[in-house]
Amino acid sequence: MSLSYSKMHSNAFASLAVLQFSSPSRLLSSSCCPDKDLLILISRLGGQDRVSLWNSTQGTKIWEVDIGDENSGATVVDIAWSPDGQSVAVVHDPPQITLHSVQDGKRTLTIPTPEQPASIRPPPRLVGIWWFRDDRVQKSGSIPDIFKRNDVITGSTLSILRNLPLLDPLQEDLEKATATDLFAFQGSQTRSAKKSYLPDLIKSWPTLTLDSSHTSISTSFHEKQESSDDAEESNVNSIVVVTDDFGGLHYFLDGTCPLGSVTLGPNISVASLSKRPARALFLAHSSITTNERVCTDLEPTCIELPLLSHRKPRDLAMLSSTARALIWYVIRCVKEMRAMWFGSDTASGAREIGPKWIRGLEEKQKEQYGQDEPNPILDLTCLLLTGRASEPLLDYLGSGEQMSERGIQKWETVMIETLTKLRDFSEKRVAPACQRLHLVLEELHGWSQLLQFNQFELCVGDLTTCLDLTGRAVVIASWLAGVARREIIRFREFLSWLRFETAVIANTNPDSGPVPKHDFLEVNNYLVSGLVVSSIDKWFMGPIPSFSPRDLGLPGDAYSSISSVLEKAHLVLNTPGQVAWQANGTQKDLSHLDRNLDALVQELATRCRRIFDHAACAVARSAVISRSDLALPRIASARQSGEIHFSIRERNSTDEGGEVVQHLASVMPSKQQNILILARLRFKEASSVPYEVGFVPIECCLEDEAPDEPPSFDLLEAEYFDDEFIVIIYRLRSKDKLAFIATVKYNDIGYQPLEPTVYVNLSGREDLMVHGKNRWEQGTLHTTSSPIKQCRALKGCKTGRVCLAVNGRTGRRVACVLDGTGTTVETFDLEGEAEDMEIAEDEES
Numbered sequence: 001m002s003l004s005y006s007k008m009h010s011n012a013f014a015s016l017a018v019l020q021f022s023s024p025s026r027l028l029s030s031s032c033c034p035d036k037d038l039l040i041l042i043s044r045l046g047g048q049d050r051v052s053l054w055n056s057t058q059g060t061k062i063w064e065v066d067i068g069d070e071n072s073g074a075t076v077v078d079i080a081w082s083p084d085g086q087s088v089a090v091v092h093d094p095p096q097i098t099l100h101s102v103q104d105g106k107r108t109l110t111i112p113t114p115e116q117p118a119s120i121r122p123p124p125r126l127v128g129i130w131w132f133r134d135d136r137v138q139k140s141g142s143i144p145d146i147f148k149r150n151d152v153i154t155g156s157t158l159s160i161l162r163n164l165p166l167l168d169p170l171q172e173d174l175e176k177a178t179a180t181d182l183f184a185f186q187g188s189q190t191r192s193a194k195k196s197y198l199p200d201l202i203k204s205w206p207t208l209t210l211d212s213s214h215t216s217i218s219t220s221f222h223e224k225q226e227s228s229d230d231a232e233e234s235n236v237n238s239i240v241v242v243t244d245d246f247g248g249l250h251y252f253l254d255g256t257c258p259l260g261s262v263t264l265g266p267n268i269s270v271a272s273l274s275k276r277p278a279r280a281l282f283l284a285h286s287s288i289t290t291n292e293r294v295c296t297d298l299e300p301t302c303i304e305l306p307l308l309s310h311r312k313p314r315d316l317a318m319l320s321s322t323a324r325a326l327i328w329y330v331i332r333c334v335k336e337m338r339a340m341w342f343g344s345d346t347a348s349g350a351r352e353i354g355p356k357w358i359r360g361l362e363e364k365q366k367e368q369y370g371q372d373e374p375n376p377i378l379d380l381t382c383l384l385l386t387g388r389a390s391e392p393l394l395d396y397l398g399s400g401e402q403m404s405e406r407g408i409q410k411w412e413t414v415m416i417e418t419l420t421k422l423r424d425f426s427e428k429r430v431a432p433a434c435q436r437l438h439l440v441l442e443e444l445h446g447w448s449q450l451l452q453f454n455q456f457e458l459c460v461g462d463l464t465t466c467l468d469l470t471g472r473a474v475v476i477a478s479w480l481a482g483v484a485r486r487e488i489i490r491f492r493e494f495l496s497w498l499r500f501e502t503a504v505i506a507n508t509n510p511d512s513g514p515v516p517k518h519d520f521l522e523v524n525n526y527l528v529s530g531l532v533v534s535s536i537d538k539w540f541m542g543p544i545p546s547f548s549p550r551d552l553g554l555p556g557d558a559y560s561s562i563s564s565v566l567e568k569a570h571l572v573l574n575t576p577g578q579v580a581w582q583a584n585g586t587q588k589d590l591s592h593l594d595r596n597l598d599a600l601v602q603e604l605a606t607r608c609r610r611i612f613d614h615a616a617c618a619v620a621r622s623a624v625i626s627r628s629d630l631a632l633p634r635i636a637s638a639r640q641s642g643e644i645h646f647s648i649r650e651r652n653s654t655d656e657g658g659e660v661v662q663h664l665a666s667v668m669p670s671k672q673q674n675i676l677i678l679a680r681l682r683f684k685e686a687s688s689v690p691y692e693v694g695f696v697p698i699e700c701c702l703e704d705e706a707p708d709e710p711p712s713f714d715l716l717e718a719e720y721f722d723d724e725f726i727v728i729i730y731r732l733r734s735k736d737k738l739a740f741i742a743t744v745k746y747n748d749i750g751y752q753p754l755e756p757t758v759y760v761n762l763s764g765r766e767d768l769m770v771h772g773k774n775r776w777e778q779g780t781l782h783t784t785s786s787p788i789k790q791c792r793a794l795k796g797c798k799t800g801r802v803c804l805a806v807n808g809r810t811g812r813r814v815a816c817v818l819d820g821t822g823t824t825v826e827t828f829d830l831e832g833e834a835e836d837m838e839i840a841e842d843e844e845s
Contacts, residue, residue: 012790013741016814016827017059024822025052028079029719032056032807032814035085038102039805039816041825042076049076051090053105056814056827063105068092077126082255083133084234089255091129097242099255111240112204114250114261124246131255132275134237151311157443158214158318161436166218167429170332202331205324205609206257206616208317215325216436237314241282243270249284249303251620257317258613260620262303271296271765274652276660276685280308283660283688285765296648296765298681299627302688307455307622316456319440320612326437327605330473333429334598338540340418350418353411354531365392380527383501384520397498398505408502412495419488422536427481430597434473437608441467444611455622456615462607469604472545475552476597480539487536490526497523535591542596544603553588627688648765651720658685663746665726666769667715674700674715674730675783676744677772680751693768694751696784697776700728700744703787713740716801721830722808723747727815729794729802739797741817741828742788749784796824806830 019041026042033039039056042049052064067090068074074092081088087099087108097111116123152158212219240252247268251259264270264286271287271294283300307313343349358376365374369392379393389397397403441463448458496518503514529535572578649665664679676698681690700715716739717729725743732738762768775781800820807814813831818824 011792013792013815014829015792016057016829017055018795019054019059019825019827021823021825025818025825026076026822027803027805027816027818027825029805030079030081031805032812032816033081033085033102034807034809035812036102037812037814038062039825039827040079040088044075047073049074049092051076051079051100051105053102054825056816057829059827065100065105065107067098068094068096078129080129080131080240082131082235083238087235087255089129089131089240091126091242093125095123095126095244097126097129109209109256110198110203111252111256112258114242114248114258116246116248124244124248126242127245127269128243128273130241130273132239132241133234134239136237136278153315157439158322160439161216161322162213164216164436166212166216167329167433169218170329170336198328201605201609202324202328204613205320205327206317206612207321207324208254208257210318210321210325214318215322217325217329217433239275239308241273243273243284245269247286249273249282251305253313253317253619257320258616259305259308259313260617262620262623262625264301264625272650274300274660277654277658280305294766297627298762298765298768299690300688301625301627304624304626305619305622306624307619312453312456313616313619316612316615316618319444320616323437323440323608323612326433326440327601327608330430330433330437330601331605333425333433334601337422337425337430338598340421341536342540350414351534351537353414354534357411358532361393361396364396365390368392368395377527377532381524384497384523384527389501389505394505397502403498403502408495408498412492415491416488419484419491423481423484423488426477426484426597431474431477431481434470434477438467438470438474441470441608444615456618457621458611458615462611466604466607466611469600469607472547473597473600473604476539476545476595476600479595480536480597483535483539487530487534490522490530493518493522494526494531538595539597542594542599544599545594545596547593551593552590646766646769648769649719653723659683660685662690663720664765664769665718665720665746667718667728668769668773673783674713675773675776676700676715676718676726676728676786677769677776678746678749678751679768679772691756693754693756695754695772695775695781696746696749696751697772697781698744698746698749698786699783700730701785701787703789716797717804718744719804719806720808721806721815725808725830727804727806727830729797729804729817730788731797737798739794739802740788740791741794741815742791743830744786744788752781792828794819794826796821796826 021041021043023043023045028040028042031040037055037057039054041052041054043052044050049067050064051067053062054060055062067076072092072094074094074096077091077093079088079090082099086102088102089111090098090100092098095113097113098107099109099111100106101108113126152162235254238254240255242250242252244250246266247264248261249264249270250261253259264284268286268288270284272285274283275281276283282303282305284303285296285298285300287294287296289295339347339349341349341351343352361376361379362374365371365376365379371392374392376393379390383389383393444458445460445463445467447453447456448460448463497516500514500516500518507514646666646668651663651665653661653663655661660683662681662683664681666677668675668677678696678698680692680694680696682692683690702712712734713730713732715728715730719727721727721743724745724747726746728742728744730740730742732740758771762771772781776783794817796819797817798819802820803818805816808830813829815828815830817826817828
């Protein structure tokens with residue numbers, strides 16, 4: 001390159017930032033955020049990948065987080081940006097998919113990885129991810145949505161839940177609002193990372209991200225603050241597709257809710273994936289690797305998901321998300337109730353106070369008074385009935401553990417608070433949440449009776465079982481509230497009696513003794529069935545309840561019609577003897593019934609998740625896969641072992657007629673010339689076979705080079721920038737080995753058509769590009785010369801390979817280059833010239 005050329009053209013693009021790293025990093029082709037000046041880089045530290053987010057224009061690091069679980073050795077495979085630009089999806093190896101917030105990098109969600117058959121060994125590896133925005137035209141009705149229904153059908157379960165009072169949030173969901181949260185400017189709040197544990201049952205449940213109005217559960221302070229902002233709806237109905245190396249494509253609605261998997265065949269990967277506008281039709285170019293050679297199918301495989309064109313999958317996903325939120329709410333409520341009663345690893349429960357007090361009396365009877373068979377309950381009963389205490393009991397009431405006023409007060413506080421929480425949790429949280437879940441399951445039960453929902457394969461028997469379990473959970477929770485309420489009364493009478501007896505012992509004046517205020521029967525009931533063995537224990541112990549309404553004293557299992565109930569009521573009113581005062585009958589004995597609420601909720605959750613998981617996969621089950629002749633094995637066997645290595649870049653677009661135009665570019669190494677082979681394939685809207693294939697070899701050269709001179713540089717990398725330019729990286733062959741970034745036009749050049757009889761026999765992309773190179777060498781393809789007029793010298797990239805990531809959207813126009821050592825990244829503004837930038841900086845200063 002001449003000196004004049006270097007001075008005039010080597011600073012055509014403005015340099016934005018230069019990032020330096022102490023350890024090698026990786027740059028992916030999707031590292032640039034589509035609508036923000038953000039850049040993601042991947043580094044490895046301690047045997048595990050780390051993802052860092054940088055400002056591409058200022059060169060500042062925003063955050064850096066570890067990927068994967070601790071000591072998992074996770075490796076980042078690919079990333080995809082959400083349509084709203086607020087999240088980034090990361091695919092790991094070992095297989096895992098996580099969503100991270102762009103604000104702080106915190107993991108917001110772990111998407112359940114698809115379950116693979118045990119017969120597949122080794123298990124498939126995830127290799128790619130794409131996130132497609134919903135580009136369907138929204139139909140606006142003549143009547144405006146003044147009530148903001150957000151596409152919720154009036155009268156449906158979701159519509160009913162939105163009008164119900166919100167359930168109280170759990171303690172673990174509440175966050176204290178600090179002065180910073182209340183008065184700081186937006187975005188300046190400091191938040192501590194909150195660790196939340198999700199069991200596998202809840203983690204793998206198909207779910208969307210819904211607000212509290214759909215789940216009918218109140219949220220914490222920060223969630224209320226975030227939901228008060230204008231919600232970004234770009235992610236609504238978007239589709240995430242994750243591919244593996246066993247021919248699997250795994251679909252997710254809104255990036256979170258799994259829709260099932262489609263398998264193209266064993267040992268097949270998806271090299272590229274695109275989506276037809278306004279249609280649930282995906283075009284996948286399959287590839288296989290044999291003998292270290294990648295073979296990609298020229299004709300795409302069409303995967304159409306007809307069910308995704310309707311609103312049914314989203315309605316099901318919203319019901320599934322609501323059911324998941326309610327089930328998870330009930331599970332945590334029951335877990336907290338059990339911990340309050342029986343205790344946990346970190347705290348003791350209220351249930352243990354009574355038996356501990358009895359054991360203290362028993363030890364005094366046995367050790368200090370020599371009783372061989374002590375019976376504390378018998379002594380307490382005798383004291384209650386006769387007013388006379390045995391010597392051990394008299395000694396224990398006067399000086400025993402917890403018998404001071406402070407000890408009795410603490411005992412009362414702990415027990416009353418626990419029993420009150422058991423009553424309130426079961427009556428005001430568990431039972432209403434199960435009633436709301438019953439509404440969700442009732443709607444699904446109605447769907448199972450309709451032909452238009454047959455694709456979801458909803459089993460009537462499974463839904464009936466879940467409805468029975470949910471109704472039983474409502475009964476048991478209400479039952480527990482009544483028992484806890486009765487237990488509070490008995491315990492207070494018991495403590496009143498204890499205070500009376502201790503006052504009698506401490507009284508020295510026999511003429512002015514204390515007056516008893518306790519109920520003898522209630523105290524006796526608590527001594528027999530509350531102090532040592534409580535009936536509340538059955539709500540957290542034993543098998544899964546399976547009682548029927550008849551066991552509870554109800555008329556029968558079948559539901560009575562309204563007409564029969566009204567007829568019975570009229571019969572009673574017309575019979576004078578039926579409305580007269582009647583003596584209380586005998587109460588039905590229910591002590592033999594199982595009532596383990598914890599086991600019942602776990603069984604209900606398992607069955608519900610199985611129903612929703614199978615129904616959500618109906619989208620993938622409806623897939624229609626069509627391909628002409630996927631002859632990848634034949635392609636692989638036809639490849640020559642001595643063939644050169646090259647990569648193919650792709651760009652898809654849609655013209656005004658609805659046809660898909662696919663551009664392919666490949667850098668072909670050559671000692672004589674720097675050739676960039678471009679191919680253009682046109683597909684009709686309803687076909688996966690190209691009806692037109694065109695070639696054009698572009699000879700890249702410097703502007704001041706003579707046509708007959710040998711090239712003075714080597715092409716290193718190329719990437720489509722937008723519908724007009726390709727960004728290339730080249731390195732001079734001189735001693736200084738300078739590297740440059742430049743742009744080459746490709747939209748206004750003449751593509752030379754290829755005969756259909758030729759490209760029909762070329763089933764692979766690699767074969768197509770090699771065929772174009774061979775025709776260029778034979779002289780049957782005319783070369784288009786493209787002098788490089790604008791370029792920018794790079795500070796690095798003097799040796800080794802380079803990595804290139806670009807963002808050609810309007811308003812961004814950024815290119816990022818990573819050198820061969822992986823320690824330097826340079827970012828450029830491909831629209832702003834360096835001279836203009838310098839003038840602007842001088843004016844500002």
